[in-house]
Amino acid sequence: MSVHVLRPGLLTTLQDAGRPGHAALGIGRAGAADPPAWRLANALVGNTGGEAALEITLQGPALRFDRAARIALTGAPIDARVGDDLLPPWTAVDLPAGSVLRLRAMRQGCRSYLAVRGGFAVPPVLGSRSEDLHARLGPFGGRALAADDVLPLGEPGAIDPPEHLRIRRWGVDPQPWFDFAMGPLALLPGSHAGQLDARSRERLCGDRFRIAASSNRTGARLEGGALALAAPLELVSEAVLPGTVQLPPSGQPIALLAEAPVTGGYPRIGQVAAVDLPTLAQRRPGDTVQFTAITLDEALQRQRARERDLHRLVQRVLDRGESER
Amino acid sequence: MAPIRFEPLAEGALLLHFGEGIDATTSDRVLAAAGTLAHALPEVECVPAYASLLLRFDAGSWQGCDGLAPHLAVRDAAMAALASPQAASPDPREVTVPVCYGGDAGPDLAEVARLTGLGADEVVARHAAGHYRVAMLGFAPGFPYLLGLDPLLAVPRRADPRTRVPAGSVAIGGAQTGIYPDALPGGWQLIGRTPLRLFDPAAAEPAALRPGDRVRFAPIDAARFDALRAESRP
Numbered sequence: 001m002s003v004h005v006l007r008p009g010l011l012t013t014l015q016d017a018g019r020p021g022h023a024a025l026g027i028g029r030a031g032a033a034d035p036p037a038w039r040l041a042n043a044l045v046g047n048t049g050g051e052a053a054l055e056i057t058l059q060g061p062a063l064r065f066d067r068a069a070r071i072a073l074t075g076a077p078i079d080a081r082v083g084d085d086l087l088p089p090w091t092a093v094d095l096p097a098g099s100v101l102r103l104r105a106m107r108q109g110c111r112s113y114l115a116v117r118g119g120f121a122v123p124p125v126l127g128s129r130s131e132d133l134h135a136r137l138g139p140f141g142g143r144a145l146a147a148d149d150v151l152p153l154g155e156p157g158a159i160d161p162p163e164h165l166r167i168r169r170w171g172v173d174p175q176p177w178f179d180f181a182m183g184p185l186a187l188l189p190g191s192h193a194g195q196l197d198a199r200s201r202e203r204l205c206g207d208r209f210r211i212a213a214s215s216n217r218t219g220a221r222l223e224g225g226a227l228a229l230a231a232p233l234e235l236v237s238e239a240v241l242p243g244t245v246q247l248p249p250s251g252q253p254i255a256l257l258a259e260a261p262v263t264g265g266y267p268r269i270g271q272v273a274a275v276d277l278p279t280l281a282q283r284r285p286g287d288t289v290q291f292t293a294i295t296l297d298e299a300l301q302r303q304r305a306r307e308r309d310l311h312r313l314v315q316r317v318l319d320r321g322e323s324e325r
Numbered sequence: 326m327a328p329i330r331f332e333p334l335a336e337g338a339l340l341l342h343f344g345e346g347i348d349a350t351t352s353d354r355v356l357a358a359a360g361t362l363a364h365a366l367p368e369v370e371c372v373p374a375y376a377s378l379l380l381r382f383d384a385g386s387w388q389g390c391d392g393l394a395p396h397l398a399v400r401d402a403a404m405a406a407l408a409s410p411q412a413a414s415p416d417p418r419e420v421t422v423p424v425c426y427g428g429d430a431g432p433d434l435a436e437v438a439r440l441t442g443l444g445a446d447e448v449v450a451r452h453a454a455g456h457y458r459v460a461m462l463g464f465a466p467g468f469p470y471l472l473g474l475d476p477l478l479a480v481p482r483r484a485d486p487r488t489r490v491p492a493g494s495v496a497i498g499g500a501q502t503g504i505y506p507d508a509l510p511g512g513w514q515l516i517g518r519t520p521l522r523l524f525d526p527a528a529a530e531p532a533a534l535r536p537g538d539r540v541r542f543a544p545i546d547a548a549r550f551d552a553l554r555a556e557s558r559p
Binding site for chain 1 (some may be wrong): 332337338341345370374377379381384385395461462465466470526532
């Protein structure tokens with residue numbers, strides 16, 4: 001009982017909540033770059049166990065399901081079809097056995113999530129089914145999907161296998177969970193922000209930076225007027241995190257994403273607030289980013305409120321799915 | 326002894342600074358604190374670096390203690406634990422790492438000899454005579470940053486980093502030495518290679534070396550390298 005990869009798409013990887021607890025061994029967390037979208041995709045299909053979903057980048061894969069399956073797509077809105085039927089985003093859909101799901105381009109954003117009821121039954125590595133491309137670690141050895149890969153499916157529980165495509169009546173409004181407006185992102189000042197020269201300090205929270213084509217799951221490379229330190233800094237390597245904005249000698253900042261390494265030696269000029277990190281991960285090459293300064297207390301309050309909303313929504317979606325089964 | 330400086334890094338991350346440089350005394354303090362805190366605060370993830378220790382925690386579960394922000398609550402808990410340290414760190418292990426120096430295994434040995442003004446044999450002798458300690462793992466899974474390099478062997482990184490350094494390469498970058506656990510891009514000068522497997526995600530303990538371990542390098546020839554490599558293959 002599995003999904004066959006007919007076409008892998010640009011970069012499609014298995015992702016779950018990641019691999020915490022191993023940073024002292026040099027192993028980063030990895031995991032979904034947009035965790036709320038990943039969680040909501042799982043909730044829409046009724047998964048409650050942190051199941052891995054597919055993280056799809058810019059151009060989607062074509063997949064054949066050899067058994068009936070309940071799926072949902074969240075994150076960046078993506079062109080998704082089974083035959084001539086267009087699939088609605090952020091909505092649960094039941095596919096009959098033998099369906100070929102063709103995912104194409106995203107209209108906006110960078111990453112979509114495809115969850116399947118029961119999840120993908122690949123063996124976890126160090127407690128996670130996330131593929132860490134940077135560390136080359138995961139169920140597929142830390143690589144993206146390739147044509148002819150076969151993804152075994154987990155136990156779907158009780159669903160009636162449909163004979164035709166069936167769009168379920170419950171969905172989620174993506175508006176609060178996907179930043180269609182591309183607003184500014186909250187940035188906590190980093191410990192070396194004060195050592196930027198005066199002009200660079202103004203630019204960090206003021207200028208627009210463009211996401212470079214060389215960006216990946218490890219980091220978003222930000223192109224713009226080069227930032228400079230007032231005086232060179234001698235640093236020894238220390239811990240970095242997803243969201244850490246580093247300034248390499250080129251003067252073009254790098255905002256680390258889900259596959260951040262665990263240590264780094266460049267000046268840390270900022271930390272993208274946790275609440276806006278999924279939004280940053282949804283910016284695609286060519287999109288722009290503008291930062292606005294935030295205090296740690298404000299960042300905590302916004303993150304707590306966001307987490308509370310997400311928790312409630314996940315519960316509502318799960319309850320609704322349960323009652324309609 | 327400098328007091329510990331606390332820096333909130335993110336909503337759920339606090340950095341403890343013990344000093345500024347790469348030295349054994351500071352590293353000792355970092356690793357001792359990591360051992361104490363791992364024991365006293367098991368719900369906090371401790372990540373040692375040369376002169377600092379990262380504490381990662383779930384900001385949600387540390388809120389509400391007398392209205393303190395989570396990083397202040399974690400700071401206070403860490404300070405209390407460090408004031409009365411428990412002897413919780415495991416005994417450091419002594420690990421001997423066989424190294425085939427020079428030739429194909431160490432393509433930059435001649436360059437290191439030129440940069441240091443020492444003969445290639447002298448570079449090998451000094452590198453193999455060192456008493457090293459793993460200060461931190463980072464850069465890639467299982468990559469050990471070793472303290473204890475002979476200062477005469479400090480050489481700049483390559484101007485042109487390699488896109489792929491072979492697994493097991495023993496290298497010098499600035500005042501540091503380390504071992505590439507896997508085929509990786511890298512800019513350090515390669516002076517030798519070990520047949521040992523330094524990282525295996527399927528093993529009970531995935532990283533062969535952990536922070537605090539003491540390391541010696543034992544020179545071996547190419548034939549011995551091949552024989553050991555054949556044995557260590559999974």
